[in-house]
Amino acid sequence: MKTALVTGVTGQDGYYLSQLLIEKGYRVIGLIRRNSRYDIQNFVADIGNNNFTIEIGDLTDLSSIINILKKYDISEFYNLAAQSHVGISFTNPISSTDINAMGVVNCLEAIRIVNEDIKFYQASSSELYGDTEEEFQNEQTPFRPRSPYGCSKLFSFAITKNYREAYDMFASNGILFNHESPRRSINFVTRKVTSTFAKINAGTLDRLEIGNLNAKRDWGYAKDYVEMMWRILNHNTPDDFVIATGEVYTVKHMIELAAKYFDYEIEWDGEGVDEIGFDSKTNKKLVVVNPDYFRPAEVEYLRGDFSKAKKILNWEPTTSFKQLIEIMCDHDKKLFS
Numbered sequence: 083m084k085t086a087l088v089t090g091v092t093g094q095d096g097y098y099l100s101q102l103l104i105e106k107g108y109r110v111i112g113l114i115r116r117n118s119r120y121d122i123q124n125f126v127a128d129i130g131n132n133n134f135t136i137e138i139g140d141l142t143d144l145s146s147i148i149n150i151l152k153k154y155d156i157s158e159f160y161n162l163a164a165q166s167h168v169g170i171s172f173t174n175p176i177s178s179t180d181i182n183a184m185g186v187v188n189c190l191e192a193i194r195i196v197n198e199d200i201k202f203y204q205a206s207s208s209e210l211y212g213d214t215e216e217e218f219q220n221e222q223t224p225f226r227p228r229s230p231y232g233c234s235k236l237f238s239f240a241i242t243k244n245y246r247e248a249y250d251m252f253a254s255n256g257i258l259f260n261h262e263s264p265r266r267s268i269n270f271v272t273r274k275v276t277s278t279f280a281k282i283n284a285g286t287l288d289r290l291e292i293g294n295l296n297a298k299r300d301w302g303y304a305k306d307y308v309e310m311m312w313r314i315l316n317h318n319t320p321d322d323f324v325i326a327t328g329e330v331y332t333v334k335h336m337i338e339l340a341a342k343y344f345d346y347e348i349e350w351d352g353e354g355v356d357e358i359g360f361d362s363k364t365n366k367k368l369v370v371v372n373p374d375y376f377r378p379a380e381v382e383y384l385r386g387d388f389s390k391a392k393k394i395l396n397w398e399p400t401t402s403f404k405q406l407i408e409i410m411c412d413h414d415k416k417l418f419s
């Protein structure tokens with residue numbers, strides 16, 4: 083039985099990846115950082131398998147990673163841990179950089195010190211492309227990050243590639259475009275929208291307060307994407323791959339879709355911070371812009387070209403954007419009714 087170390091297991095991707103690896107017959111060691119409130123027993127029960135073991139550690143603490151690599155015979159190391167919120171990286175730039183950049187050197191150094199044969203997956207991001215000028219972004223597109231998060235992920239992308247070249251390590255980057263699910267934290271825009279409409283529907287909230295309505299993203303389903311992390315590490319050579327859907331939608335369109343699920347027909351009126359979305363059947367104001375959610379520098383447009391992954395790893399996304407929003411609305415309707 084192969085053993086995989088997964089960091090970030092309490093997050094969205096860590097959950098789906100752990101489940102997938104267990105289904106594939108792996109033993110999974112999940113790295114969790116200590117905190118005062120988390121009920122680890124419930125989390126393990128939720129993953130629901132004997133082949134899942136929790137270890138306490140922290141990406142910013144090299145010794146904790148070394149100790150785990152010495153304790154188990156790890157063959158694949160998936161580094162999903164990060165301060166992953168772009169907006170919060172502007173208010174917490176130093177800790178975000180510590181975790182997202184230095185944390186990755188810690189992982190790579192731990193591998194180099196303990197066992198250079200461990201394969202390493204780094205969770206890289208389409209935020210690397212920032213204010214891109216390309217209609218589609220692929221592995222050749224220049225990186226132009228726009229946030230402390232994007233800058234920290236630029237370093238981690240580069241250092242992963244550097245360890246591959248310098249030490250001949252199996253170290254690969256997945257450059258993943260936005261991917262969502264019912265497990266997405268509530269402060270990312272898709273889940274914020276689906277959970278808020280579920281609450282409006284249940285009568286516990288009046289309206290959605292939102293930031294940039296015109297940002298465009300290439301949104302996929304997290305459950306589809308974790309399969310690619312595994313394929314990237316199980317390809318015969320280490321390499322970097324874009325994972326995306328190739329489709330792009332505005333935040334506004336995503337709001338319309340979620341609203342429709344709950345039987346609201348959103349129409350828009352006004353401009354900029356005065357723009358509102360109202361239900362055309364009842365004239366009720368359901369969406370208002372709150373500039374507090376604007377970012378000091380914004381990434382307006384991301385759209386991935388995943389043709390390399392399609393050709394080499396034989397992969398295509400299977401869930402449409404509309405299906406994804408429905409999956410999230412189904413979940414939030416039950417949760418908040």
Ligand code: NAP
Nearest residue numbers: 090092093094095140141162163164166205207258260261
């Ligand atoms: P997420 O839900 O925010 O999960 C992040 C995880 O990292 C959590 O388990 C968190 O633990 C853990 N973590 C944070 N700081 C840590 C530290 N110092 N030591 C150990 N663990 C730490 O993120 P996600 O959406 O699953 O994304 C997974 C990875 O993919 C991240 O690296 C993200 O930047 C990257 N990525 C995500 C997307 C996307 O659209 N989802 C796209 C491209 C790249 P706590 O529970 O203790 O906070």
Ligand code: G4F
Nearest residue numbers: 166168207208209259260269270271272292293294297375
């Ligand atoms: O959902 P978001 O916060 O995701 P963002 O910034 O694109 O980052 C996510 O995807 C990256 C991959 O491209 C990951 F690397 C990263 O870890 C994370 O998972 O925001 C999406 C867009 C942005 O343009 C944002 O300004 O939605 C806009 N937005 C508008 N109103 C909002 C809001 N975002 C949030 N979080 N909250 C709002 O109220």
